[in-house]
């Protein structure tokens with residue numbers, strides 16, 4: 630509250646905000662930790678998977694005692710231990726589009742951290758149809774990307790993402806890359822929820838951590854986009 634321009638007003642907005650985190654891995658887990666610590670009042674953690682040993686190089690929400698437990702439940706427990714007053718809901722589900730509608734309706738912001746394009750684009754369709762702002766992000770090797778969407782004001786994920794782009798089966802990543810991308814997405818959520826700064830909607834923000842570079846690529850709206858086009 631002591632930060633100039635932030636104050637009690639922004640802090641109250643965060644307390645009354647509900648953020649849905651889709652995919653609680655390295656990126657979503659880091660984002661959720663920082664949003665909880667920043668005072669976001671209500672978080673929904675959605676993930677179908679369980680914690681595995683090979684996750685722990687990057688998934689800082691979990692530790693070895695969580696091995697074999699559903700990520701959404703282990704993550705919710707960790708966040709409650711950080712702030713017992715936090716409202717946190719764990720959803721262990723391979724979320725279909727109908728489920729996403731129920732989860733996202735009434736949310737103030739969505740962190741789209743799913744790791745497959747089919748799921749990322751389903752979440753994008755739901756966010757556009759319900760007019761909920763969202764930030765999408767992923768990390769790979771020593772780099773990553775954040776793309777934030779303000780429905781009908783910026784390009785959406787379908788305008789930016791080539792659906793036919795081949796996806797690797799395994800995506801090796803250095804833990805700091807998922808951490809930086811998760812924290813950058815949390816920062817985008819805080820900017821959107823409080824109105825402070827610029828959410829950089831419709832810009833691909835590409836972080837190259839090997840050379841400490843941030844590359845911005847503006848994405849124009851596609852007037853024929855099947856999701857957000859007129």
Ligand SMILES: [Zn+2]
Nearest residue numbers: 785788854857
């Ligand atoms: Zn679009």
